[in-house]
Amino acid sequence: MTAEQERVYLASQWQLMWWKFRKHRLAVISAVLIFVIYAMAAFAEFLAPYHYSTRNTDFIRAPGQQVRLFHEGAFIGPFVYPFKLHLNMENLKREYAEDRERPEKLRFFCRGDGYSFWGLVPGNLHLVCPPEGGTFFWLGSDRLGRDMLSRILYGGRISLSIGLIGVSISFVLGVIIGGIAGYYGGRVDLVVQRIIEIVQSLPHIPLWLALASIMPPSWSPVVVYFGITVILGLMDWTGLARSVRSKLLSLREEDYVVAAQLMGARPRRIIALHLVPGFMSHLIASATITIPRTILGETALSFLGLGLRPPITSWGVMLNEAQNINVVALYPWLLYPVIPVIVIILAFNFLGDGLRDAADPYR
Amino acid sequence: AGLGLPRALRAAPEQPPVQPSSAQAPAAQTPAAIDSPFFADRVAAGALPPVGDRIPDVPRVIDMASLGRKAGRHRGNIRLLMGDQRDLRMMTLYGYTRLVVYDDKLELVPDVLESFNVDEGRIFTLRLRPGHCWSDGSPLTSEDFRYWWEDVANNKRLSPGGPPQALFSAGEPPVFEIVSETEVRYSWKAPNPIFLPALAAAQPTYIFMPSQYLRQFHERHALKQELAAKIKENRVRDWGALHERNSRMYRPENPKLPTLEPWRNTTPLPAEQFVFERNAYFHRIDENGRQLPYADEVTMTIGTSALIPAKAAAGEADLQVRYIRFDNYTFLKEASKRMNFEVKLWKRAEGAYFALLPNLNAIDPVWRDLNRDVRYRRAISVAISRTDVNKVIFFGLARESGNTALPESPLYDPALASLWIQHDPGLANQLLDEIGLTKRDDDGVRLLPDGRRLEFTIETAGENTEETDILDLLKQNFLDVGIKIYPRSSQRDVFRRRIVAGQTIMSAWAGMDNALVTPEMEPDALAPTSTAQFQWPRWGQFIETNGREGERPSLPEANELVRLYNEWRMSVTTAQRREIWQKMLRINAEQLFTIGVINSTLQPIVVSRDLNNVPDHGLYSFEPGAFLGRYMPDTFWFRRKKDGEG
């Protein structure tokens, strides 16, 4: 027996899955990407050239400034050309032109806008800062002259955390409740079904509206939003519960379930170890498609006057601000937050694929 | 120029009745009426009398030339976009047909009325135009006034609260007399200066109703059985509800309800598109005798308000102001290069487009006392960099001003407009220090006497992003003087409720709704008179309910305002009223009960290039003038035929 074989034969089931997962290149890349994006959100203060609320009222709705390396053919390191603002009073538009004469060098590891890292540690060190006296709007600026890049970085923090809490809640609930109904069947199922019906027919929108009106206004928007996501999570499990239930209803007739019962396994164990894994693919798939929904869920909420509000920043808020014909027609760079959303969603999905395959015994 | 006082109000008792003013040619020269081809079929078929028989004997002649407009021709369909069914009432505003109206010089002139007389400020004689008909052809007579006064306003079922406020003077209703078939008189014991403005208001007090039509729904006039059948058919509770439902003149929901407006609704609720057709009996004609309106139809398409700029840019509207905001201008302007419309910029006529309203009735005693300290309010005001706001949001095109009368108003006082509006953080700091808010915490935020930080939420009703943006700008200004604010928007009614309950410390809202004030207009916005005044809701409630609810105003200045207001209500001459107005404006400007930030902001208006007579510059406000109403959309006409029209 070779060492390699030895290793395989002694490995635990988790190790085996991990090895399988590692072979799925796209999934690994996705996992890394997700990690990087989370890390970026975590270190937004340091990575962002500006504070998310720093306004520069002289550069409102400026398009992105390109980072360049060569000025008049000569390499001078990363720099930007400053913008010249021209107020077009005819159609009331701010027009920006690059001033090709004066390259302004970007600064790195520099002191810039002050921040308090994670609300705890004050600091002002940034990875990149705008040139001395100049501006650096790599992805453009918004209607108050805030840097899009910085806002996207900060925005990821909320989008990638609070939103996912809702998913997790609804997931856990869906699997548990659906699992119980599906496993026990009969009367338990009947009761659960009725509960599902009720919850399902409780319309979400009025509930949101109602919640919005009863949330104490003294709560900070983040807390309110958090509350809403939690409640949404508490409402949103029914679909999953129903699919779990129906799948389990047929799975529980399998002999291996009977076998587990005869061994004296508790229902919890049977559901978790025997039944749910048989349903893993679906769970993973629906988790990965729920994530974008929650990241974007805010936009729907904000539409109804709920959800996060400025000055709190999240991708949803930014997209919400961009939902406006003016932006689509005139300031398309305000739509950039779509990109991280797409990237993170793709990454989660491919990661999901990898996980699925890793757990798939047949591969 | 020509901001003369409305003549009617200068009138001594003996003076002749007020006749149509400058815009109208003398009645004697009434030209022969010209009908729109729109009705040619119906007239030919005998379904409609010829136009000569349809207009009043003395129509109101609009002299386009003297208004600086061109006489036009009959044709076309003005397409409007609206966001909500309730916007139906926009047609009542755009039509702006009232017994008396404000003309282009803000003078009150008769419109539906042929003339009116005011004696001693308390006896009002109104004369109708003989031969004037409702849109269904039934005559408009003093019976319609009687019907309203006796069968509606004083009917317990229809008006459980009695006649509207404008018909009370010193708490007393008028004596109503029918002088003749075309003449009625209302007389009070005391002067009633709000009577005529109420009739001319954008949302007028209607003192007449199409009695011929409405009788069928009235308990006193209809046959019991028929009424019962109708109640059943309409699934309403009783005749009162039925009458109420069918008699809404302000919101033309009922196509059958006769109207006097230039266009009448032909589409019942609910609908996505309402088609208004010209009123065959409309009483205005142009100098050539063409019966107005020029446009045969108006269609109002209901859609999502957020899409209206986009739709307007796609050329789907011929005349669009509503739901178009300043920040849509660039987009529309660019689109106008491709499309057949132009974008004009009018001015909005609020006292302040954006104002901060410290709640003098906040329940938290510390905050309340602070809000009531004029030094604090002044500090807030001078802490604000209005130039910044103007530059960032309005391209520097708006006016930095306090919440007071606009330059276009006869009561404008530049000194008041610029009082306490300079950006002076030093002064602000000094004022705050004077109050004793000298202690600061590590963040540089001042501390209240009880040790809390001087930080509070400024609430908005979330009407638009501009509000939040402005607040975002102000945030830094305030931080510079040691005040920390948190903008927060909530739903409109929640917002309102919280303010009235005193839970809100400061709110952001518009300033005076009407800043194009004349002495004849009621100065109610300047004194505590209503719960809806977010700077002193409870005081307003107190006055509004005659002391039954709310709190008695406790600031001397507020009490002075109340006193002045009451004085105005009893005033007889314009001179008196002007003086009162000026005093009230001054007190408001000095006391800064409302802290105006910016006014005269611009309002884009999308106008089809084919549509003539739409002024290039205008003042856009609900009151006075009913948005477009004062500019008489019935005089707008299409230069050429539109595609797809027969």
Added chain:
Amino acid sequence: MIPTLLVTSALIFTVINLPEGDYFETLAAEMQAQGEKADMSRIEFLKKEYGFDRPPVERYAWWVAGLLHGDMGYSFEYQRPVREIVGDRLLLTMIVSFATILFTWIVAFPIGIYSATHQYSWGDYGLTFLGLIGLAVPHFLLALVFMYFANLWFGLSIGGLVDPQYLNQPISWAKLRSVLEHLWIPVIIIGAGGTAGMIRALRANLLDELQKQYYTTARAKGLPPGKALRKYPLRMSLNFFISDIGDILPSIVSGAEVVAIVLSLQTTGPLLIRALQSQDMYLAGSFLMFLSFLTVIGVLISDIALAILDPRIRLQGAATK
């Protein structure tokens, strides 16, 4: 079923009444925002007229009693019985929803099957990517972009479901044609997210089922893979899909509310939201009840369908236990 509906009705009533105030207050607030004056005495009058002076329990009883008689109540805002208002929009809503569902299915099924059978092919990746983009871009944004360019390039009218000239006409062939011409934008927009979700779910489920021995058996009979797949694994993997039917029915009627608002579709969704925002409570409440009724029916149907689909579910209890 009846008890469920009763509980739901109570909950709905509570939820709608949770926000403070009522229709009349909202009305007043809105008028004020407009610069208009609300006549408070008139509002008091209206309140009384509609029984808002009585305790909520009584109003609830009233409402439920009405519902039981098929009387859905009265809309304050439209001043008409709820049934008429909703009825008017129902047809259009159902057209949109059906089209969306059809679109979703027609697109999702072949793609899902393709992705499962051609796992990790370029086609799989490409389609996954496309689908996910549909999922990742918020509906309104998609709608706006679509509309803007549809107008810019094809001159289609922005928003709306029919050409304006058909707006108030009764349904006719011409109108229907116009509806069909406009349908694709909302259908794609509303369908985008759902389609992506379905593709992923179908693919995942199919991948599992394709490993089962019975599929091998089917192939051993000589069935072509496509046919074998449709008859066996596909049917088994439909389980998740069938159990979602409960949601489909009400969504057919309510339409995708938020998108519909953005696109100004004359469907019931915007009506509902509007009613909720203005607290037009009988309109909102009765319509919601209608939806929950459909949910209950939907759940029932999905249970029946599940049982038909999988005899093990149908025969459970009787069979083994």
Added chain:
Amino acid sequence: MDILRVSDLRIGFTVHGLARDVVKGVGLRVPAGKTVALVGESGSGKSVISQAIMGLLPRAGSVTGGEILFRDPLAPDAVIDIAALPREGPGIRALRGGRIGMIFQEPMSSLSPVHTIGNQIEEALLLHRPMPKAQARELIEAMLKRVGFKNPHRASGLYPFELSGGLRQRAMLAMALICQPALLIADEPTTALDVTIQAQVLDLMRDLQTEMGMAILLITHDLGVVANMADEVVVIFHGEIMERGQVEDIFRRPRHPYLKALLKASPHFDMQEGERLVALREARARPPAAAKPAPAPAADAAPLLRVRNLHKTYVTGSRGFFGKGSLSVVKAVNDVGFDIRRGECLGLVGESGCGKTTVSKIVMRAVTADSGEVIFDDGHRRTDVLALEGEALRAFRPRVQMIFQDPVSSLSPRMTVKSILREPLVIHERGEAPGQAERVKALMQDVGLDTRFLNRYPHSFSGGQRQRIGIARALALDPDLIICDEPVSALDVSVQAQILNLLKDLQAERGLTFLFISHNLAVVNYMADRIAVMANGRIVELAPRHTLFTRPVHPYTKALLRSVPFADLDRKLDFKLAAPGGASDDSGWGSAFKHGADDRELTHLALGGGHYVLARPNADVKELVS
């Protein structure tokens, strides 16, 4: 002419990235109209070869060399190399089902659970032989009848889970035979069938063979079947052919040691009391995992398990959803009662579908009985098993364990063998993690499986290997009573011997008690102390082993014994002896064993010496015995 010629076939599998050759250069041929038996140790690659012939290798496997040449007798000139055909192309599809029929080894899980068997058979038929539906229906019912369904019409409307293991296997058979293929690959086609049905089925295959010149590749462990059916025999061991030849040569002149061992390892009826089977390898002798105080209870002590008056009916039939359709009631278990004494092994034999599994599941509390009583008495406490609930039931569980008839579906597909075997230990918190791992290894060795397989998922095992995993799992908890439902049906005789010896050892060591269900009478004979014979849901005869085999009384028992195929070329079985519709068809029974006109219930008559038979109460005992 050879219909099938396999030469130098190599098949490899990749598990966890490690490649492994499973079939190493196998060559064999199947002549037209002949039966070739493929025998060999469990896990030696038999099924894999058959899958390769069908072009249905699992994902992880692939043909790495060699060729599989198929020559269709209808088109004798064209020779197709199946190994070279594209996997799902039309070429291979035309062969599958139509020209090559296949019976999978695990009939229980090879059928779609959501389609009726009629539907599944019809599909195969119409695919290759298009015909009107009605006609197809008739053909199918005829075929179902021929494979031993008593009521073919009803049967075609049943779902697989409503069928017993044997019935499912018969449905599979019907499906494979219905198209009358040129080559039938039968992978253990009769493991779940009782001998009478087995005879009937084998007879059917023979008939078809003579009718149509069908060639059969028969994969089986049962040397008796081989002896009776095969023309040629191929012996395979660890993926390599050991020996190949005419059946005569193989049986009479075995040369390869493996083959010799095989022949020796099979249990037979002439074994002496206490004689041990000779396994190829013995399970490692091992100390009992938990030393038990085993004070052998007195013989007259209460039995360990006492079963009385069990009844269970199933309602089945082609039901419409709203209760329409033809409902029928199956009395799966009808007044069954027996005792099992501590340390005893009670054999339970009987026709397939007669309710054996149901009885055992009732005892296990996996199925609820309609009525009856099950008392478990370990000498310390009497437990009313059917009344147990909740925690008490859970605590009772480990005392009785079961080996499932269907090894595929009783193993969680998503757990590795390691997790499966550890699971009972974890549930009942037996020991710490390292101890559990040791125990798992020991169990694997006991059942003759390589511990290197611990990390594989169940689907990657051969039928016999899976069955052994099931056995290992049942042993894990050291139960008092094990219900073995066909525990060795998928095992070749050598491994079977190993397992049987292990069970016997355990019984001796720890006084383990068995309820042993099997169709293989030789095995039962070897294992059981007493044997109960079931037919039609009732126990028809119960006697000590010796008595039963020497002096059977009930006609069904007699028929059963008559139908046993012997691994002896001189004692060939006359397949026609088995009554059509199975020997349980009571029309052939003597009147004493049937319901008579007098409507009196049949009762168990004691014949003395613990010998009972089900007969009319007034039947004359002497008459019966003679």
